Amino acid sequence: MVDIRRVTPDFAVAPQITEEDVEAIAAAGFKTLIANRPDGEGGVDQPRMGAIRVKAEALGLTFAALPFSGAPTPEIVExxxxxxxxxxxxxxxxxxxxxxxxxxxxxxxxxxxxxDDIIEAAAGAGYDLSSLRDLL
Known part of the structure; x- marks a missing residue:
């Protein structure tokens, strides 16, 4: 089962999802999926974006591919x-x-x-972004 972590009422994050997780994501009310993990980063066993996209779009979800590695660049943030x-x-x-x-x-x-609000929202979802305070 997918580990959905709510950050705000309109935004949540999750570790790697599978094609099978997409139904539960749609049932949970999500309307859009954003893939931030490059295909193949986790080896041959990593679920691929293409299959996840097909399943998401078949269920009426919007799918956006924005894969990146490491810290997000200003272009990625934009x-x-x-x-x-x-x-x-x-x-x-x-x-x-x-x-x-x-x-x-x-x-x-x-x-x-x-x-402080951003750091608190992320912490509520289980992510410590306190090291980013000076950038926020």
């Missing part, structure tokens, strides 16, 4: 923000552990004077 602003809500983003996805979301809110 693209993540664009997807989040345009996509049907609520959104579930996934990567290997969820950390990349929640970090890209958090950095998208940088400079808005809400560092």
């Amino acid at each position: 693209r993540m923000n664009h997807i989040l602003n345009e996509a049907p809500q609520p959104v579930l983003a996934y990567c290997r552990t969820g950390t990349r996805s929640v970090t890209a979301w958090a950095l998208g809110h940088a400079g808005q004077g809400a560092a």
Whole structure:
């Protein structure tokens, strides 16, 4: 079963999902999936984005591929923000552990004077982003 971690009412993250998880994600009310994990990063056994996309779209979900490794670049943060602003809500983003996805979301809110709120929301989902305080 997929480990969905709510960050806000409209945004959640999860570790790697499978094609089989997509039905539960749709049943949980999510409207959009964002894939932040590159295909093949976890070897040949890692579920592929293509199969997840096909299942998601067959169930009426919007699917966005925004794979990246390591810390999100400013371009990734900008693209993540664009997807989040345009996509049907609520959104579930996934990567290997969820950390990349929640970090890209958090950095998208940088400079808005809400560092403590962002860190607290991430902590509530099980992610410690306190090291990003100066960037937020």
